[in-house]
Amino acid sequence: MAKHDLGIDLGTATFIVYKKNEGILINEPSVVAVDKLTNTITAFGNEAKAMVGKTPYGVEIVHPMQDGVIAYPSLIEQLLRFFIKQAKTGFLPSKPNLVIGIPARTTDVERRAVKDAAEKVGANKAFLVLEPIIAAIGIGLDITKPNGHLIVDLGGGTTDIAVISLSGSVISESIKLAGEAMDIEIIKYIKRKYKFLIGEATAEFLKKEIGKAHKDMETLEIEVRGQDIASGMPSSRLINSDDIFEAIEGVLNEIIQKTKTVLEHTPPELSADILKNGIYLAGGTANLRGLAQLFEERTGVKTVVAENPQLCVAQGAWILLDNPELLSKIAVI
Numbered sequence: 001m002a003k004h005d006l007g008i009d010l011g012t013a014t015f016i017v018y019k020k021n022e023g024i025l026i027n028e029p030s031v032v033a034v035d036k037l038t039n040t041i042t043a044f045g046n047e048a049k050a051m052v053g054k055t056p057y058g059v060e061i062v063h064p065m066q067d068g069v070i071a072y073p074s075l076i077e078q079l080l081r082f083f084i085k086q087a088k089t090g091f092l093p094s095k096p097n098l099v100i101g102i103p104a105r106t107t108d109v110e111r112r113a114v115k116d117a118a119e120k121v122g123a124n125k126a127f128l129v130l131e132p133i134i135a136a137i138g139i140g141l142d143i144t145k146p147n148g149h150l151i152v153d154l155g156g157g158t159t160d161i162a163v164i165s166l167s168g169s170v171i172s173e174s175i176k177l178a179g180e181a182m183d184i185e186i187i188k189y190i191k192r193k194y195k196f197l198i199g200e201a202t203a204e205f206l207k208k209e210i211g212k213a214h215k216d217m218e219t220l221e222i223e224v225r226g227q228d229i230a231s232g233m234p235s236s237r238l239i240n241s242d243d244i245f246e247a248i249e250g251v252l253n254e255i256i257q258k259t260k261t262v263l264e265h266t267p268p269e270l271s272a273d274i275l276k277n278g279i280y281l282a283g284g285t286a287n288l289r290g291l292a293q294l295f296e297e298r299t300g301v302k303t304v305v306a307e308n309p310q311l312c313v314a315q316g317a318w319i320l321l322d323n324p325e326l327l328s329k330i331a332v333i
């Protein structure tokens with residue numbers, strides 16, 4: 001492994017690039033602006049996100065990863081090229097190795113396409129690792145032992161639930177419900193209850209600032225701007241944590257239900273391990289206040305939110321770059 005190797009989290013909501021010995025280089029929304037005529041990326045991350053609703057004719061804002069799959073395979077090569085350029089590894093004599101965390105739902109064809117793209121843009125070797133497994137490594141769990149761990153990775157587009165033992169996923173589920181689905185429910189709830197329109201960025205802001213996943217958490221309130229439906233005029237309104245809780249309760253219930261299904265189908269020996277080890281929550285949505293309490297109450301299993309849950313995949317890549325033996329064992333392609 002060379003010292004300029006890169007770890008890449010190709011997330012639905014966030015792209016994170018980690019460079020060995022330097023740390024996190026990129027941590028930006030997984031959004032790009034594309035010139036429709038040439039199919040080339042003209043803006044990336046925060047810059048592209050700021051362009052939503054303001055693009056000139058011929059420019060489109062797209063999310064290359066959607067619902068945990070690669071929605072725009074033709075852009076992956078350009079993205080990887082961009083990451084390598086940002087990491088300034090191009091002029092070095094040896095090519096970088098890439099460890100890429102990819103959603104568990106991706107098909108073999110998509111994985112092959114990512115690997116081919118990585119090799120085309122000048123990677124020495126590309127190793128693809130499924131997100132729940134790389135997240136478990138990032139949390140610091142020893143996944144090589146015959147000891148079951150349950151990881152729930154709540155991202156932007158998908159929630160991956162996996163029981164991991166002996167370096168592999170024994171049983172897993174993936175649902176297209178996570179942070180972005182919560183934002184949509186918040187928009188609908190506020191429209192229904194207050195006859196007030198807010199955009200996706202405001203809904204996400206509300207979720208992060210005052211959102212809660214458990215009714216017993218403190219109720220906070222905050223004023224946001226939007227549009228009053230009756231008058232059609234710009235206006236502002238106070239929204240509180242109970243509103244957000246009621247809005248996202250349905251999404252939370254489905255995630256908990258899927259987790260319980262995974263637990264029900266887990267072989268008894270591994271169930272016993274999980275009861276001892278607890279459930280680990282990773283991904284940006286694991287930051288939601290009261291989420292661990294909700295999991296504990298509804299599953300009866302102690303639940304821990306990983307430290308820096310949004311960075312678990314990048315941290316996993318970091319650990320794997322120093323552990324080539326484990327990396328070659330768990331890489332899917």
Ligand SMILES: Nc1ncnc2c1ncn2[C@@H]1O[C@H](COP(=O)(O)OP(=O)(O)OP(=O)(O)O)[C@@H](O)[C@H]1O
Nearest residue numbers: 011012013014155156157158179208283284285287
């Ligand atoms: N403090 C917070 N409270 C609640 N949600 C949060 C918080 N911080 C970030 N999020 C949410 O986390 C989500 C992004 O998480 P993450 O970066 O792990 O997703 P991803 O890995 O890109 O997505 P996926 O795993 O679906 O591919 C967004 O929906 C964001 O709103």
